Amino acid sequence: SCSSWLPQRVPLRCSHWQSSLLEVRTSPPVRAQPKKKKKVDVKKEQAQKERMKKKLKKLEKAAPELIPIEDFIAPLKYSESNRVRSLPALSPEESERRVLLLKKWCLFKQKQDEAEKKAIKALVESQQEALKELRLEGEELYQAAIRRDEGLFPFERDGPSYTPPLPGYDPPEGKCIDVTKVYTQ
Amino acid sequence: SAAARRPWRLFGAMCLLRLPRITQPLEKEEEEVAALMQQVEGELEKSHYSDHEIRKLEEEEQLKRRRESLYDEDEARGKTVIMAQDLEEKWEQKFLQFKAAPRITDADKSNDRTSLNRKLDSNLMLLVKQKIGNQELWLLPQVEWQPGETLRSTAERAMATFLGDHIQAKVLGNAPYGIYKYKFPRAIRTENNVGAKVFFFKAFLQSSDLSQAELKADYLWVTKKELGDYLKSEYLKKVNRFLLD
Numbered sequence A: 001s002c003s004s005w006l007p008q009r010v011p012l013r014c015s016h017w018q019s020s021l022l023e024v025r026t027s028p029p030v031r032a033q034p035k036k037k038k039k040v041d042v043k044k045e046q047a048q049k050e051r052m053k054k055k056l057k058k059l060e061k062a063a064p065e066l067i068p069i070e071d072f073i074a075p076l077k078y079s080e081s082n083r084v085r086s087l088p089a090l091s092p093e094e095s096e097r098r099v100l101l102l103k104k105w106c107l108f109k110q111k112q113d114e115a116e117k118k119a120i121k122a123l124v125e126s127q128q129e130a131l132k133e134l135r136l137e138g139e140e141l142y143q144a145a146i147r148r149d150e151g152l153f154p155f156e157r158d159g160p161s162y163t164p165p166l167p168g169y170d171p172p173e174g175k176c177i178d179v180t181k182v183y184t185q
Numbered sequence B: 001s002a003a004a005r006r007p008w009r010l011f012g013a014m015c016l017l018r019l020p021r022i023t024q025p026l027e028k029e030e031e032e033v034a035a036l037m038q039q040v041e042g043e044l045e046k047s048h049y050s051d052h053e054i055r056k057l058e059e060e061e062q063l064k065r066r067r068e069s070l071y072d073e074d075e076a077r078g079k080t081v082i083m084a085q086d087l088e089e090k091w092e093q094k095f096l097q098f099k100a101a102p103r104i105t106d107a108d109k110s111n112d113r114t115s116l117n118r119k120l121d122s123n124l125m126l127l128v129k130q131k132i133g134n135q136e137l138w139l140l141p142q143v144e145w146q147p148g149e150t151l152r153s154t155a156e157r158a159m160a161t162f163l164g165d166h167i168q169a170k171v172l173g174n175a176p177y178g179i180y181k182y183k184f185p186r187a188i189r190t191e192n193n194v195g196a197k198v199f200f201f202k203a204f205l206q207s208s209d210l211s212q213a214e215l216k217a218d219y220l221w222v223t224k225k226e227l228g229d230y231l232k233s234e235y236l237k238k239v240n241r242f243l244l245d
Helices: A035-061 A092-137 A139-146 B028-043 B051-068 B073-077 B084-097 B106-110 B151-163 B225-229 B233-241
Strands: B008-018 B124-132 B135-139 B142-144 B169-171 B178-183 B195-205 B219-222
Touching: A092 A139, A092 B028, A092 B178, A092 B195, A092 B233, A139 B151, B008 B151, B051 B084, B124 B151, B142 B151, B151 B169, B151 B195, B178 B233, B219 B225, B225 B233
Parallel strands: B008 B195
Antiparallel strands: B008 B124, B008 B142, B124 B135, B124 B219, B169 B195, B178 B195
16 A cells, blocks of 8 residues: 555646646646637637638649649750751752661661561460470479469569670769759649 | 370470670661761751850850950960860860770680670570480580479579579579470380470579589580581571570
């Protein structure tokens, strides 16, 4: 049983104003406004809250502004006249050369695309033949082979560069500060 | 016994590819069109002057005016001005000081076909020397299938047999890419032992450091064009079907 003269450790309202329990307990410090203006204040506060709510509803109803795509907006300073290059006009030989070159390119790309499609076709045929032969050897082996490989994707690989990596290369130091504008809707 | 005897012996083989590290040289048409694109879109026709170019043009104008007039204000004040032209020369010097790694390596020059550092713009695949019957043949690494495993596991086992367990490779799926089927010579062929089916699987080599491996047998890393130097014609025909240039 606890002794009766020890005060209970109950958290008091406004107990941060009364640091020691041995102090004389007075009422908590009174704030500015006297109690007479209470009702009018409450009405004013309610009116303010309603006005805020109406504003919020209006903002929410309006369609969200589209975020501008910085890349598509050319800064005005680049459309000044002094920026335009002064170049000689294209000679007819040059335009002729360009047209013929683009036709040659068209043909080149067509052949490249056909070769690619042919290679893929050969790849698929080779695999189909292998799977056919495998099925003759046993159904479980075949089923295991046609099962999807869950570990295959996502597949990541760095593409080739023009020169191979230089062993022991010390790249120059520098800091990259990102200044892209971030928009929130 | 309950298990049916298979007339064909099954083998799993791995086509392990080291992928290219550098870009292939451009074809003539590609170079011509790249030059045209650079001229039209990149530097000359469709673009406007950049800030650096505007600065350079203004400085050239200033220099011309100063030469024509006799009054040389800046030199009287002793002020040194860094011109855009100076900056360009400084950048050019810095660029010339940098030496990139060569695209043609030492292994290319010495034609060291055991090196992975050769033919950096092509795919290289692993060939190993294996004993089949009483012949020593160059093949894609293969081992015989054991009951209870999938053929992909057989191929992976073949890779580990020749390169060790720590080889990092990404196997491209559970299905075989090709098959080579052959009958045993009449001397050993029986009704229950007709021949062999070799199933090929493909994998991409992930690690470039194979110093821990390669202790097991004679090996080579060769391109698709060089395969003909080592593989027999029927085998080569089947392998070529699933290899892209």
